Every structure is written in C-alpha cells, then in structure tokens.
Amino acid sequence: MSWRRFAQQMATMSRDLLKQDSVDTTLARITASATELIGDCDAAGILVVHGGAVETLAPTGQLVIDSDAVQERLGEGPCFDTAQATSEEPVFRIPDLAAQEQRWPRFAPEARELGIGSMMGFLLFTDDENDFGALNLYSRKPGAFTEDSEMAGWLLASHAAVAFSGARTHGRMEYAVATRHTIGQAMGILMNSRNLTSEQAFDVLRRYSQERNIKLREVARQLNEQGSLP
Structure with a gap:
C-alpha cells in the first residue's frame, strides 16, 4: 500500500x-x-x-x-x-x-x-x-x-x-429549526382565529398534545394543514 x-x-x-x-x-x-x-x-x-x-x-x-x-x-x-x-x-x-x-x-x-x-x-x-x-x-x-x-x-x-x-448534530439542528417554524405557524393561526396571545396559543397546543398523547410538532403540522385543530 x-x-x-x-x-x-x-x-x-x-x-x-x-x-x-x-x-x-x-x-x-x-x-x-x-x-x-x-x-x-x-x-x-x-x-x-x-x-x-x-x-x-x-x-x-x-x-x-x-x-x-x-x-x-x-x-x-x-x-x-x-x-x-x-x-x-x-x-x-x-x-x-x-x-x-x-x-x-x-x-x-x-x-x-x-x-x-x-x-x-x-x-x-x-x-x-x-x-x-x-x-x-x-x-x-x-x-x-x-x-x-x-x-x-x-x-x-x-x-x-x-x-x-x-x-447528526447538524441534522438535529435542522430538525429543531424546522420544528420551531412549524410550531410558530400553528401558533399564528390560533392567535388570529381565537384572538390569543402567543403564550396562550402555545398553551393550547401543549395541552392538546398532552391530552391526546401526540407530539407537539405533529399537532402543529396538522393544524397548519387543516386550519384548525382536529
């Protein structure tokens, strides 16, 4: 060699x-x-x-x-x-x-x-x-x-x-950024449709996630696609 x-x-x-x-x-x-x-x-x-x-x-x-x-x-x-x-x-x-x-x-x-x-x-x-x-x-x-x-x-x-x-570290960072973006979009929909503050909108997503045992990112994705919580 x-x-x-x-x-x-x-x-x-x-x-x-x-x-x-x-x-x-x-x-x-x-x-x-x-x-x-x-x-x-x-x-x-x-x-x-x-x-x-x-x-x-x-x-x-x-x-x-x-x-x-x-x-x-x-x-x-x-x-x-x-x-x-x-x-x-x-x-x-x-x-x-x-x-x-x-x-x-x-x-x-x-x-x-x-x-x-x-x-x-x-x-x-x-x-x-x-x-x-x-x-x-x-x-x-x-x-x-x-x-x-x-x-x-x-x-x-x-x-x-x-x-x-x-x-893997780079991939996790990209995933985290994408997750924040998805959740931010969902919060914006709730804030506009229900006249909520950002804290209140996030709390709605969090409680929905916990009650139905669905990941927060998945809840946000569904909300973004459907315009409302299922």
Whole structure:
C-alpha cells in the first residue's frame, strides 16, 4: 500500500464529507470511500444499535444487508458485537472465514454461504453514549485484509466517527429549526382565529398534545394543514 497516495485520498474524502448536506449522504460517502481506499474491499456498511434496535446504514451492496440480517437473527456476529460495543476490542479482523472461527461459530458458516471471504469492523465512537455503530468492510476474497488494511480502515473509521457525529448534530439542528417554524405557524393561526396571545396559543397546543398523547410538532403540522385543530 502506498501510504502517500492513501493520505492524499483521505484528504480528498475529508473535503467531500464537508460538502454533504445530510446524515445519509455523509454516511454513503464514508462507505463508498471504504471500497475505494482499501484494497479488495468489495462492500461496506455501517451497523448502528439504538437502544437494542439494529439498523443498517449506507450499505454499498446487498451483501452488507444480508450479513447484518443474519447477525441480528442469530444474535451473534462480529459487526453485531462491535456495534453494541460488547467486543473487548474496538476493531476486529477475520482474515479467512473459510477457516474455523471460534468466536462466532453460528455466524461464520452462514457468512461463507453469502460469499464472504474476509471481514473487518471498527467501532465508531460518538458523543452519544447510548448509540454505538460499527463501520464494517467485506471482501469476497479470503485473506484479503492485511495489517495494512486494518490500519487504513482504522484511520477511515476515525474520520467516519467525527463526520457521523457532526452530521447528526447538524441534522438535529435542522430538525429543531424546522420544528420551531412549524410550531410558530400553528401558533399564528390560533392567535388570529381565537384572538390569543402567543403564550396562550402555545398553551393550547401543549395541552392538546398532552391530552391526546401526540407530539407537539405533529399537532402543529396538522393544524397548519387543516386550519384548525382536529
């Protein structure tokens, strides 16, 4: 591996990540970069665990989706363990799934049936202690991933974690702004139709939300669309 060329490619990827306008496009650029930067990497994806629920993000191919589904069904597997931060190490590398794999005895045979020869995974540390994710790399070729591949993947995962966290923060900010705008429109409708102050209008929305167990943003959206509370 030419580390000079790798560093240049990483720099280009970092600039590209800053241009992405959503969490989804940021993650898609990260997984695409893995297949571009790491030799013999045929597919990549991010497995995220939210309070026990498993989600596959930005898969570059069906192989990623199938592998994650097998691990969720079995309740074991390298990506599954790493994404839950239950592994002893924040990185795993399986050089050859054709060899006997003691760590995940039920997953390994099914992975071979999917056509997976080698795997690597890297824990994505974020600023949210309740969410864990793993960047997972796949090769159909046994013995594809070397120590150099692992180092390259670790460097990519470090950038990915920062981008992932930043993109989620940006997404939350955009959502908060949109929510305030939606609620503000609804308050304006109530103030005009019922001759209320802004505080009184917000209190009407809040009480309606609590009494019917509907999120405040959803109440505001319905009011904006229908012109009155349902």
